[in-house]
Amino acid sequence: MIMVSKHDSQDGNVESAASAPATVGVVGAGRMGAAFAGNLIEDGLSVVVFDRNRACAEAAVRGNAVATDDWAALAACDVIISMVPDDDAAKEVAAHLSTVLAKGAVHISMSTISPDAAGALFDLHREHGQGYVSAPVLGNPDLAKARRLYVLAAGEDATLARCMPLLERLGQRVFLLGEQPGLANAFKLAGNVLTAATMQSMGEVLAFLRKAGIDQKAAFDVLTESLFDGKVHKAYGGKIVDERYSPPGMTVPLAVKDLRLALSHAEKVGAPMPVASVVRDRLVAVSARGWDALDWSALGKLAAFSAGL
Template identity: 60%
Template sequence: MFSSLPNDAALSSVTEGHSGLITVMKKGAVHVSTSTVSPTIARHLAGLHQSSGQGYVASPVLGNPDLAKARKVFFMVAGPADHVASAVPVIQNLGQHIFLMGDDPGHANLMKLAANVMIATTLESMGETLALLRKGGISAELGFDVLTNSLFDSKVHKAYGGKILHERYRPAGMVVPLALKDMRLALTEAEHATTPMPFASLVRDRMVAMMARGWETLDWSALGLLASRDAGLPSDPGLSDLF
């Protein structure tokens, strides 16, 4: 049984209760959750499934909708070895690589949250940098070419940075509220682990600012739009309804 839900509450609602998965699944069945949720809820649900003679495997996904359609996403998989072994043959047909994260399902979700922090902070950095170049008289296209064809040629810089360059914030691959949820979950884990994450905290606040502007339907790469607006730069006329 596979599930893909937006947050802890939704996953808990579908899994627990009189009509939840734990009730309807047979003994020996395995629940594979591809949701981006907290490590805490992953461990909680894993324990409930285990008490019911079932399995729980956390398998969050790295990649955007286009990669998902092409089966090019990456999976971080964790759970008891026997349950992971039964789930992997199915999971491997859905993406290009599986990273085995051990027997603690919370580790798969922590890894996903950490990855999303890196993406979000990269988006903030690229947005600020491209705004600086535009204000300094260098075209965003030229700056983007120099950056992404030299030292900053990663998939994140090119794919998400391309959205900032061309101001393609709709339709969203990851809407701002979901990105904000992931930053909040990551920072909660950081607080529990006494791990300061000042840049992540800043980007979380930038996302709150986006929500305050009514940008909840935009892609999280609209961090670049926020940077350009803060710099007093003009935006694509197609985005005029946002201002």
């Protein structure tokens, strides 16, 4: 059963700072990690921000928060949140954390990684007497800053219960998906497949309507104000119409990685995903055009290019 915890960020903090861990570490000070750190600092928590690039860590802190590029500086943290690009980075983070954190500390990985990698991280931390939770998110850095993310969480019940006051500070809803951490990661990959497929479809349809002589802004308005009024249609369709591909919420190479992970796990569990295969190839084609630095909604740019626009 999927359980849901709701939190309206506009109502303020979920609980007092005293209900959260005494010291929280954030590993990875990219746009998402920096947003997490900023919100936790705003809540008055004691925060340590780690990034290999110390300048990135320093840019993410203010007040009494600590910036570091030294793993040992995280030793006093009760809970660590990590947000890194892929399986290899997540495994490297866990390897360091497992040796510096105390027994009973918890590592919350909010990265988009494979279910198998999540299982490996859980096993590693368990060997060291530590907890592990997978909590990837649906949403972009702007939503992270506004605490409007959807958090997909999985892990042992007691560990999840301990982490809930923290997770509820970071998003508007927390979905509890079970005790196996990899379940949250499988769901995150599924969400990215559906988002990418929607962007591909929107790009194709908007290009078709432009070629047919219909203004694409008018086409977008009709589509999103009738049957196709979903958040993905509006947000990413708007990027396609306005050609707002930079700065990226997620770059094309990360999107290719996510589709690859989804297809690999789909093969493992015996679930054909033909549409996902096509969209993965389209993302590879976006990359081949030299558009790696763009947002993954550049699928719409490729559709327009393919239509001769």
